Amino acid sequence: MSDVLDYAAVGVGPANLSLAALGADVDDLRSVHFEARPDFSWHPGLLLPEATLQVSPLKDLVTLVDPTSRYSFLAFLANEGRLYQFLTAKFPAVLRAEFDQYLQWASRSIPSIEFGTEVRGVRVRDGHFVLDTGHGEVTARNVVLGTGQTPFVPGFLRPHLCADVFHAEEFLSRPRELPDRAVTVIGGGQSGAEIVRHLMRLDVPPRSITWITRRPGFLPMDDSPFTNEYFFPAYAREFHGLPQTHKQELLAEQKLASDGIDLATLQDVYRERYRHECLLGRKDWLRLMPRSEVTGCARLSDGWELEVSGPHASVVRSDVVVLATGYEYRLPDCMSELAPHLARAPEGLVVGDDYALSLDLRTSGRVFLQNGARHTWGIADPNLSLLAWRSAVILNAILGYRRYNT
Ligand SMILES: Cc1cc2nc3c(=O)[nH]c(=O)nc-3n(C[C@H](O)[C@H](O)[C@H](O)COP(=O)(O)OP(=O)(O)OC[C@H]3O[C@@H](n4cnc5c(N)ncnc54)[C@H](O)[C@@H]3O)c2cc1C
Ligand SMILES: NC(=O)c1ccc[n+]([C@@H]2O[C@H](COP(=O)([O-])OP(=O)(O)OC[C@H]3O[C@@H](n4cnc5c(N)ncnc54)[C@H](OP(=O)(O)O)[C@@H]3O)[C@@H](O)[C@H]2O)c1
Numbered sequence: 001m002s003d004v005l006d007y008a009a010v011g012v013g014p015a016n017l018s019l020a021a022l023g024a025d026v027d028d029l030r031s032v033h034f035e036a037r038p039d040f041s042w043h044p045g046l047l048l049p050e051a052t053l054q055v056s057p058l059k060d061l062v063t064l065v066d067p068t069s070r071y072s073f074l075a076f077l078a079n080e081g082r083l084y085q086f087l088t089a090k091f092p093a094v095l096r097a098e099f100d101q102y103l104q105w106a107s108r109s110i111p112s113i114e115f116g117t118e119v120r121g122v123r124v125r126d127g128h129f130v131l132d133t134g135h136g137e138v139t140a141r142n143v144v145l146g147t148g149q150t151p152f153v154p155g156f157l158r159p160h161l162c163a164d165v166f167h168a169e170e171f172l173s174r175p176r177e178l179p180d181r182a183v184t185v186i187g188g189g190q191s192g193a194e195i196v197r198h199l200m201r202l203d204v205p206p207r208s209i210t211w212i213t214r215r216p217g218f219l220p221m222d223d224s225p226f227t228n229e230y231f232f233p234a235y236a237r238e239f240h241g242l243p244q245t246h247k248q249e250l251l252a253e254q255k256l257a258s259d260g261i262d263l264a265t266l267q268d269v270y271r272e273r274y275r276h277e278c279l280l281g282r283k284d285w286l287r288l289m290p291r292s293e294v295t296g297c298a299r300l301s302d303g304w305e306l307e308v309s310g311p312h313a314s315v316v317r318s319d320v321v322v323l324a325t326g327y328e329y330r331l332p333d334c335m336s337e338l339a340p341h342l343a344r345a346p347e348g349l350v351v352g353d354d355y356a357l358s359l360d361l362r363t364s365g366r367v368f369l370q371n372g373a374r375h376t377w378g379i380a381d382p383n384l385s386l387l388a389w390r391s392a393v394i395l396n397a398i399l400g401y402r403r404y405n406t
Contacts, residue, residue, distance in 0.1 A: 007365070007398050008131050008140035009033040010119045010334060012040065014384060015370035016146030017103060018061040019391040020110045021071035026395075026403060032138060033110075034131070036118035040107035042100045045170045046191060048198050052093035054190065054221070054262055059384045060099075061106055065392040065404045071109070076102040092264065119334045127364045131334075142365035142398050145335070149327035149371065149382060157323060160297050165304060168324040171195055179204040184306060184316055186294050187324030188213025190221075193261040193269060195322055200272035200286065210316055212289040212308060218269075221260030230257050230378065231385035233406065237353070239378035244347060251379060258379040259326075289316075297321070327382070329372040338367070348375040354397040355390060368394045 009016040012035035020033045041047075062069035069075070073094075077083045107113055121132040122143055131138045151167040161167075166174055168191040183199060183206040185192050196211050211218075229235055239247065276282040289312055296307030306316040329348070331339055343350040343358035350358045351373040356366040370390060374381040392404035 003139065004128055004364075005030045005032060005138065005140040007031050007142035007144055007368075008119075008129065008138050009144040009146055010122070010131070010332065011035060011145065011147035012107065012113055012115075013146060013148045013371075014042065014061065014103060014387055015148070015391070016144060017107055017110075017113075018387045019144060019146070019370070019395060020113055021061045021069065021106055022066065022388070022391050022395050022404065024071070024110050024112070026399065029399070031112050032140075033113045034117040034119050034133060035113060035115050038116045040104045040115070042096070042103055043169065045173045046168060046194065047096055047100060047172065048194055049095075049097060050197070050201075050268075051096040051194050052091075052262075052264070053096060053099050053384075054093070055384050057094045057099065059387065060102070061391075062388050064388045065406065066388070071106045073099070073102050076105050079105070093262075119332075121334050121337060122367075123337045124361050124363055127362055129363065129365070129367070140365070141363075142368065144368045144370065144394060144398075145332065145372065146370040147332040150330045151323075152326045152328045153323055154294070154325060156295070157297055157321075160299065160304070160321075164319065165297075165321045166323065168192070168195055168322055171322060178202065178206045178320065180207050181319035182206065182208045182210070182303070182317065183320045183322065184210040184212065184304075184318040185322045185324055186212050186306075187326065188215045188218050188261070188290065189259050189324060189326060190261050190265065191326075192322075192324030193218070193265045195324055196286075197265060197268050197272060200269065200276065205276075206320070208285055208287065210287040210289060210318065212292045212294055212306075212316070214293045214310075215290060217290045218266060218288065219256055219260050220266055221262050222257045223262070227254075227257045230254055231380045231383070233386060233389045236378050236380055236386055240353060240376060244345065244376075247376065247378070248347070251374070254379045258383055329374070329382075331372075335367075342367075345376075349373070351376050355394050356397065365398070368397070370394070 012033050023029050057073045060073040061071050063072045077086050117133050119131050120134050123130050128139045129143045151169045185195050199209055273286050276285050292308045292310040294306050295309045298305045303319045308314050341360045355368045371382050380386045392406050396402050
């Protein structure tokens with residue numbers, strides 16, 4: 001048997017875990033999925049105990065393309081003996097902690113996943129892709145990139161990153177003392193809201209909290225029925241076929257459908273503010289600054305001074321600064337050798353209708369991209385809604401036949 005695999009996947013977050021789950025029972029498929037972390041974990045620094053999924057748990061690794069799969073969320077509940085309790089608990093939304101357990105469970109049952117293996121380089125040799133893992137090489141006809149998004153830190157804040165100025169992605173992994181300290185959270189998306197709620201509920205909360213966002217308000221996610229059709233495969237395909245200028249307008253217009261704050265979190269924050277202000281008499285303890293952009297940062301002998309522009313232009317003095325400033329897609333370092341051979345448009349990588357990148361090298365197969373194509377596939381690309389469908393599209397393309405109905 002040839003030692004060339006059908007595909008090698010780089011990164012095992014939910015995206016490539018879905019691919020692994022859908023491929024697990026395909027006869028004769030030869031694949032490997034490399035993950036740098038020692039085991040599966042889903043944004044562990046933001047796995048706050050009260051955080052919930054923003055989508056239905058039916059948008060799991062497999063259900064929307066294969067409801068009979070043994071890797072579904074329901075199969076997990078059944079395996080854990082929790083089905084009756086889960087139904088009876090009637091959670092309005094599934095806890096992220098439970099979904100993380102589900103993803104871990106699935107990752108442990110799929111033998112083609114290799115944890116603790118970082119892919120350091122990908123190159124083309126004799127028409128095949130060769131992946132360097134630091135402890136060996138693997139040859140494959142196709143590569144599937146699923147390395148996720150990178151925390152976005154505004155340039156002027158990068159030199160200041162330290163134990164007291166850090167991205168939200170690291171929130172739980174930063175040892176810190178918060179009582180008696182003034183905390184500023186920058187960013188009015190879901191991460192910012194969850195951190196503010198968490199800080200407000202601490203037994204010994206910070207001395208004060210300032211929440212700053214560039215958006216005109218602390219705006220809710222649009223989770224209404226017709227808007228939710230943006231997260232249908234048919235809409236994603238339609239979007240992919242539009243002219244790029246039109247796509248840019250729609251991405252801006254549809255932003256809150258994916259990046260607004262879910263209503264329950266907003267209500268929690270509002271109620272916590274009521275409790276602190278009205279019941280505990282902590283007036284102005286939570287300072288809200290919408291329409292405000294942080295544009296500068298200076299180190300003081302005992303903290304930080306943030307320069308804020310907008311209608312309430314001011315200087316905010318802070319001991320701890322949490323950057324809930326979002327994420328951006330970057331091609332992983334392991335692709336540096338192939339990067340000059342990839343076709344690009346001004347707004348980002350060219351990503352085809354089966355999620356393959358355009359590579360100007362002769363190869364046996366292709367490089368597929370998970371979660372890096374918001375600019376050309378639309379707002380659903382980074383989230384869980386199209387996870388199973390996109391993996392099925394990629395798997396069908398690799399197999400060369402329609403294993404899944406997409
Ligand atoms: C806190 C948070 C909560 C979210 N909750 C929801 C939600 O409820 N609903 C929703 O629809 N969307 C949600 N999202 C958006 C999206 O679903 C997640 O970001 C999701 O984790 C994306 O999956 P991914 O597999 O593309 O990337 P990631 O989860 O980021 O996984 C990428 C993996 O690749 C690994 N990796 C990177 N480089 C290499 C390499 N060279 N070699 C080997 N491994 C590598 C990383 O270690 C990582 O484990 C959330 C996002 C965040 C930040
Ligand atoms: N429990 C969950 O399900 C959960 C938890 C966390 C995240 N998520 C998802 O993950 C994705 C990312 O969420 P996120 O909250 O991390 O990122 P995000 O939605 O991109 O929000 C980033 C925020 O930071 C603001 N910002 C950036 N730079 C700024 C500056 N210099 N000054 C002031 N404000 C600034 C942005 O303003 P602009 O909008 O003007 O750019 C935006 O409000 C979203 O789709 C979200 O729904 C889900």
